[in-house]
Amino acid sequence: MKVVKPNRLQKGDTVGVIAPASPPNLENLERGIEYLQGLGLKVKKGRSVNETYGYLAGTDQERLDDLHEMFLDKEVKAIICACGGYGTARMADMIDYEIVRKNPKIFWGYSDITFLHTAFRQETGLVTFHGPMLGSDIGKEDTHALSRDGFLQLFDSEALSYTEQLSPLEVVVAGTASGPLIGGNLSLLVSTLGTKFEIDTKGKLLFIEDINEEPRSVDRMLNQLYMAGKLDEASGFLVGDFCDCTSKRELSLTLDEVINHYLERANKPALKGFQIGHCNPHISIPLGVNATMNTMEKTLIVESGIL
Structure with a gap:
């Protein structure tokens, strides 16, 4: 599919703010909005941002309506998610992807938003952005400047260069790998398997991260990806932050033992240690564009995600 x-x-410019999953912390959200305004942007909030429906920010239809309206609104040039949590997969098969296809614009978020990143890319070719969100990250008082600075890539079409100046990187499998950069939250990637939005990893650089998952759970998910052929089909792997993914049981493999087992088994170039995910700072990356990873130089070069 053509990359868009x-x-x-x-x-x-005006940016739209929506909550397609769980309700955001409203105080943090307002501070996040103030940050966007400080960049010279105008902000338009979706109607369901302040709503709650159990663990969701409004019903599926309410959240879907916000998503559609922001893509249809000619004034809105970018759509920024307020937070993750849970809920995007519930409405993925309800989305009118023709609306997205005819109105391509910046779409930004991570965590549960991973399901939408995958669906948008595979259904429309749209390049999206994996980055910190307004209510769960940017609006917090201790958010690192590098997390906030990630939004600056939306104004300038320069390639992203990730080196050990940002964080120490560890080689799991040596080599050089190139391809479209895809992925996100491991739990959400696995949840696409067996659906019409099943993650396509063929020839891709696969990025993974997660939070609050014990090594045993990470093992189960990586094993499922492996048995589904998704690790064999990828060209290489980037391992981001696995926040609070420690064992709560006496007998356990370590997280490193689990991740290394599957990456070595796949035997494709792999680097881990990227400050991308549920971490602070959280480095933002575009998804769906070409990237090259070199384990000898410990570098990742990612093509710009905007025109």
């Missing part, structure tokens, strides 16, 4: 890059932002 959205247009870059300019000062004075």
